[in-house]
Amino acid sequence: MSSGTRRRRVTLLSPFHGGSHRAWAEGLVRHCAAEISVVGLADRNWRWRMQGAALTMARQLRGQKSPDLLLATDMLDLAAFVGLARQHVGAAPIVLYMHENQLTYPLREQAATSPRARRRQEQARFFGFVNARSMAVADRVVFNSAFHQNAFFEGLAVLLERLPADSERDALVGLAERCEVIPVGIETSELAPPDSQLRVPLVVWNQRWEYDKNPQGLFAALQSVAERGVEFQVALCGEPVDRVPAEFREGIAALGDRVVHQGYLSRPEYVQLLGRSRVVVSTAHHEFFGIGVIEAAVAGALPLLPRRLSYPEVVPAASAATCLYDSPADLTARLTEALSDPDPTRAASLATADGLRGRFDWSVVCEQYDNLFERVAGRH
Numbered sequence: 001m002s003s004g005t006r007r008r009r010v011t012l013l014s015p016f017h018g019g020s021h022r023a024w025a026e027g028l029v030r031h032c033a034a035e036i037s038v039v040g041l042a043d044r045n046w047r048w049r050m051q052g053a054a055l056t057m058a059r060q061l062r063g064q065k066s067p068d069l070l071l072a073t074d075m076l077d078l079a080a081f082v083g084l085a086r087q088h089v090g091a092a093p094i095v096l097y098m099h100e101n102q103l104t105y106p107l108r109e110q111a112a113t114s115p116r117a118r119r120r121q122e123q124a125r126f127f128g129f130v131n132a133r134s135m136a137v138a139d140r141v142v143f144n145s146a147f148h149q150n151a152f153f154e155g156l157a158v159l160l161e162r163l164p165a166d167s168e169r170d171a172l173v174g175l176a177e178r179c180e181v182i183p184v185g186i187e188t189s190e191l192a193p194p195d196s197q198l199r200v201p202l203v204v205w206n207q208r209w210e211y212d213k214n215p216q217g218l219f220a221a222l223q224s225v226a227e228r229g230v231e232f233q234v235a236l237c238g239e240p241v242d243r244v245p246a247e248f249r250e251g252i253a254a255l256g257d258r259v260v261h262q263g264y265l266s267r268p269e270y271v272q273l274l275g276r277s278r279v280v281v282s283t284a285h286h287e288f289f290g291i292g293v294i295e296a297a298v299a300g301a302l303p304l305l306p307r308r309l310s311y312p313e314v315v316p317a318a319s320a321a322t323c324l325y326d327s328p329a330d331l332t333a334r335l336t337e338a339l340s341d342p343d344p345t346r347a348a349s350l351a352t353a354d355g356l357r358g359r360f361d362w363s364v365v366c367e368q369y370d371n372l373f374e375r376v377a378g379r380h
Contacts, residue, residue: 008034008373011067011089015053016075018043019239020184020291021099027185031362033370037067049075050102050127058085066090068377074098078134093376096138098148099184099288103128103155106212106286125159132156132172140376141179145310148288149179182369183314184291185362186298193300193353194275197346198233201278201339202260204301206237206270206292209248217283217328219251224332225339226258232339235261235273237292274299278345279338282306283331290314298356302349304334316355322348 014025017040029036039060041053054077070092072078078096102124131152135141143149153176160169203222207213222234234255236248252259265273274280280296280303287309294314297303305311307324315323325331338345358364 008069008370008377009065009067010034010036010069010071010373011061011064011092012036012038012040013057013070013072013076013081014038014040015049015057015073016043016046017041021073021075023291024097024099024184027187027362028366028369031185031366032373033366034069034373036071046075047123047127050077050130053077054080054084057081058088061085061088064088067092069373070094071373072096072134072138074101074131074134076134077130078137082137093139093379094137095140095142095372095376096134098131098141098143098152101128101131101148101152101155103131103159104151125162128155128159132159132175135175135178136172138178139379140372141175142182142372143179144181144184144289146181146313147310149176149181151288180372182372183360183365184289185365186291186294186356186360188298188357188361190271191274191295191299193298193350197278197300197342198276201232201342202235202273202276203232203279203281203335203339204235204237204274204277204296205281206274206296207282207284209236209238209245211245211247212284212286214283214285215245215247215251217331218281219247219254221281221283221328221331221335222251222258223254225336226255228336230336230339232258233260234258235277236263237261237265237270237273239264271299274301277301278342278349279304279335281331281335282311284309287311294356294360297349298353298360300349300353302338302345303352304331304338306331314356316352316359319348319352319355323352 012025014021025038029038039057041049041056053075058081066089070089072094105124156172160172163169205218236259252262274296277296278301280293280301282293282305289310293303293305303323305315305324307326311324312320325334
């Protein structure tokens with residue numbers, strides 16, 4: 001943006017303003033050339049946020065000056081919001097950012113005929129259609145990865161087959177034409193790899209303590225490596241949960257004193273721990289981007305990730321052969337090698353960190369967002 005160009009005024013609507021959603025919003029505010037004002041709601045009661053946040057946010061915008069552009073996240077029922085708030089936001093164009101979607105979230109394995117399973121399936125279809133309806137209202141839709149975009153439209157195709165013949169399915173199928181991919185930015189300056197790591201190698205797992213991240217796969221791999229006599233420690237980070245799942249209790253008990261940390265850390269403590277880690281592992285069944293593993297990898301931990309989901313497009317091409325595994329047995333073998341032989345692991349992790357920093361640092365990513373804001377606002 002030239003010095004004589006007025007900064008675009010962007011109002012960011014964040015109905016579930018916490019965790020990665022909040023970090024993304026704060027990164028935009030700090031690094032983008034646009035003047036971004038955040039309207040956020042606490043990150044709780046997500047089902048109610050998807051149904052009620054439109055009403056709350058429309059009320060909050062009353063009396064405010066109309067922005068050049070509205071930027072909303074996927075937890076907002078954008079169609080309802082536009083109906084409620086258009087008189088307050090004028091003719092501002094709208095960009096919808098898809099951190100996640102409710103249509104393709106994997107359900108816990110259970111009998112397909114159980115009442116709970118049927119309720120979850122109906123809920124997924126309802127909220128998935130809210131996402132699709134929001135996309136129909138937006139001028140531009142942005143996904144955080146190509147995998148996420150493809151998965152959503154595959155799920156939408158299945159949903160549309162279940163809808164009545166007069167369901168406007170053609171209009172919804174055409175939504176893909178207004179979509180593009182821009183990743184989440186990373187604050188890489190605080191994540192520089194240290195000069196050396198611990199003598200006893202540290203494995204970090206920094207994802208949600210929930211079933212879709214497949215903790216059973218993680219503990220199975222770690223236990224297999226332990227049975228081979230490899231020396232290592234484990235740090236289990238992640239968002240706090242009300243009740244520790246049984247698979248975590250059992251896995252932690254099996255690993256014993258190898259587990260040196262479990263639970264939430266402050267940001268400075270978390271960054272320090274990442275810098276001490278040799279390996280970061282994901283065994284996830286569900287991942288649209290992977291901000292946690294990217295942060296750990298930028299901090300110098302070698303990422304060992306499944307060759308699926310968003311990971312193949314996130315990992316630098318030159319590191320794919322080292323970082324992506326194909327099966328549980330392959331993960332165990334790669335983890336054993338990484339924890340047993342520090343020098344090759346160190347060289348691979350530093351090369352991977354450099355590649356990720358060059359792609360995902362906010363200074364790089366925000367150029368893409370500013371270009372998007374200018375394109376969309378400029379057309380209006």
